[in-house]
Every structure is written in structure tokens, then in C-alpha cells.
Amino acid sequence: MNNYTNRRPPVPGGPAIPGYGGDHGNGGAGGAKNLRWRFGCHLRRLDLATFNARTLRTDEKILEQEEEIDKLRWNIIGLSEVRREGEDTVILESGNLFYHREGDHLSQGGVEFIVHKSLVKNVVKIGSVSTRVAYLILRITKRYSLKIIQVYAPTSAHPDEEVEEINVDISRAMHSSKTHYTVLTSTQN
Template sequence: MTPATTTTTMKIDSKSTPLLNFCTFNARSLLDAGQLADFEDQAARINFDVIGLAEVRRRGTARLDLSSGYSLFYSGESDQSRNGVGFYMSQNWTARVLEFVPVSSRIASVLLDLDSRKTIRLVQVYAPTTAYDDDVIESFYEDLDGAIRGSSTATHTIIMGDFNAKVGQQIEEERATGQFGRGERNERGQMLVDFCEARRIVIGNTLFKKGSRRKWTWRSANGETLNEIDFVLSSHREIFTDVSVLKKFTTGSDHRLVRATITVQGSQTRWHQLARWRAPRKPVIRRLNPAIYRYAIEDFMRSNASEDNELDDQYGAIVNTIRDAAQIASEELRTATKITEETRQLLKKRQELKKTGKM
């Protein structure tokens, strides 16, 4: 069938309307400290507000406050390190979390306060792959439906994640898709479209025209298969201003990060304050070098041993010398960076190998 040719053109005045960037990324694993540090290193290079995560692979449910000033909310299996979803955000956004709802190891949501009148609920998912039976995927969509219905208190809802489904091109009068889908639709893709159609949800990726290299979100191990299976959805089509794939976000995952830029009418000042937030600078820690300090004190004693000064003058001189000696003998205590230079070089080497197709 011929895809529909109608499309919606939205005019956005960026000067008066604040923009928010919500991302989704299948990390493949954030289980150990090295993987988490690698992810944070890449996240520091992009513009984002919240990143939804799939395959976190951490056990249980928790909020992890990191030394970088960011927080990781996650929901995983209780007894094994598989699946897992979560959210990564700054301290300012963490302070605006009204609730975090861990539905399962495949679905979690977070309700964020935007201003006194508006909230937004982000729902992050990791759908079962095609290796699972239909009853498993049906159970997943039942849980997702419950998570969406539970978000009725939010003024806006974003559903995002790895759906392991190929939506493909728009078919006739579908409202759930735009005219810029990629590839052919598979059975799981049809299930996703049917789910969205029944709930008047639109798949944001399909609304914007992009080059073929900026559409795919997953690559097979041999590099021959490129599919678009990670999506950002919402029941409010008008809030999307862009949905893009960031090809330079590389952590070793076979997925690419998807970033949705949205606009919601509200308090511009408070959102700009969020956008300008940066991780706080760590205080400088100093330590006293005892050898230098002792030498400075002894030098003072030798130079002033023969002087016959008043007691008050001697006391003042001693205080000043102790202060000056301490300043001279103090040295900055360097703290270890999140990623050592050796590790950084290994990461750079891995990225080069990926570009040449040797990895």
C-alpha cells in the first residue's frame, strides 16, 4: 500500500519556548564501575536533560547518587544481572522527581515536576526480543498499558526505549506513525503500532525526515544489518520538535542513543535554570608536607634566636611564621579522575576499531 503523504509542520519559536532533551539508550550493561564511568564520559559530551536506559543489568531497585553530581534510578531483576531499566539525570532534575515507579525489570517510570501546573512522566522500556514467545510480549504490553494509565496525573507522558520492533513505513491512514519510518515492518512492529493506534500515541522517530545514516538505532555484530528499533512515543504529537540519533555517542553498545527534543508551554525561567546546571566543582583538598614545614619553622628559630624583642612582638612573629610556613608547605592533593588516561586511550582505540569495522 502507498504510504500517506500528509504531514504536520510545526513552527517553534525557540526564543520564547524552552526546549527539553529526553534521550533513550540501550547501554547493554552498566553493571560495573568501568562501564558506568565510560557512559558518564560520553554523556558529558552531549546536551540532555534525562537519559532513559535499557539493559542496565543491575540487581534490585535503587537510586544511586554518583560522585559526578548525577543520579541513576534503576529497576532490575532481584536475583540475576539481566534486563533492567533506569534513568540518569542531574541533581536539579533529581530534586524534581515526584515519584519513581519500578514496574518490572523491563518497565519503569519517573514523574517530574516542571512547574506549579505541569508535570511530565517518562516511561522507559526494554521490550522482549523476538526470541521470546508472543505471550511474553503480550504480558509486556499489558504492563506498559498499566504504566501509562497510571500516569493520568501527569500533564504529559513520554514513552521511550528499546522496543525490539521494526515499525517501518507508514501504512495508509495510520495516526501512530509519520511518513518517515525506516525499512520494513515486522510482526512485533505491527504490535507496537496497534498498541499506539488504540491509545492515540504517536511514534516520534517517524515524524522527522533524516538521512538513512541517522535513522538506524541498532547494528548487528557483523555490521551488515541496521535496524530502527529504539523509539520515543507520546500522545501529544505537537510537543515534538525533533527526534535524532546521535552517532557519536559510543560506549561499546550495539545501539545508538536517540534524543527527542520537545517543547511544553510552561515556566521558561525555571527550565533555563535546569539547562544551565553543571556538576559542582569539587573543593581543592590540600595536605601539609611535614619536611618542608619543619624546615620553615627551624629556619625562623635560627634567624630570630639572637633578637631581643618584646614578648608581644615575638608572639606575633611566631604566629605569622607558622601561617606562612603552613602556606609554603601545603600542596594540592590530586584526586583520581573517573577514567584514567590509560583507560581513556583504550576507549579511544576501541572507537577507532569500530570505525574501521575491525570490532
């Protein structure tokens, strides 16, 4: 072989560029693919979940929900079909943040977020664009932010117009605020 074929450009995270990219020049090609290092030391892992709650109309149901999720490893949970009145953001006794938005009808629909108490200070903004689409913006570092969009999506049995309306709402949520990363979570009814 000639010398030309053995030469390759330096790879971020590779030994030729120590301290840049994924793992401090560990010889791997982690580079930009390994976002955990770039997020900063305080947020090594973000556990997201989504769940169709069926109903969280009463405060007792919320307490039951918290008891169940304490058995899991989670940071943010997007919930659908919460069936609560109005729109509100509260800090629960546990220290977790609870946001909900009422559905079209009191007995059905609605979206919600539960944010673990360890991340409550990182929440920049929380809101909704409709009764089926809510979003949360989380500060990851001083420079990076993450938007999580929770969707209570209609099934294929719903009319096409309703599906198109949800797509418009998702687009509005995606463009509502500029963030570095966006995650879309969804449940169906």
C-alpha cells in the same frame, strides 16, 4: 470579496489576543502548539534519550557511561539492559540521579534512568512496574508534570505472551500516576 470571508476568529498567539498562547501575540498561529512557553522559563528545552547499555553492573561502568554522555546534550536518559542487582536510586558524585531496576536474570535485562543534576530537584516520583518497564515523573511547573516511561521491549522473535505482558506493564505505568504529559521511550533486546 465580501467582508464576511475576510473575517476569521482570533487565533491564540495571534495579534488579536496578545500575550496568550505561543509567542506573545507575534501574529503566528503558535497558540497551544507551542508548549515551551507554557512550561515556564526555567525549562525551555528537554533533551531525552534512550540507549541499550548492554551492561552497567559495576560502578566503573557507570563512571564510563557518565564520561560518554557528558559529550552530549541531555537531560534524561532511559537505559535498558543495565544488568545491575536490585532496585535503587542514588545521587552520583557528579550530582546526577541514577535509578536502576534489576532484570529477570542477573546477567540480562533491567531498566534505568539517569537524570541530569540540573533536574534532580524536579523529580517527583521514580519507580517501576516490572523488570522491563520503569517510569519517572518530572515537575515542569507548579501546574504541569511529565511522565517518562522507559521500556525494555522484546523483539518480534519473543512469544506473543511476552509481548502482551509488556503491553499490560506499559498500561500500568501510564495509569500509575496522573500527569499532564507522557512520553514513552523504548529499546529492544
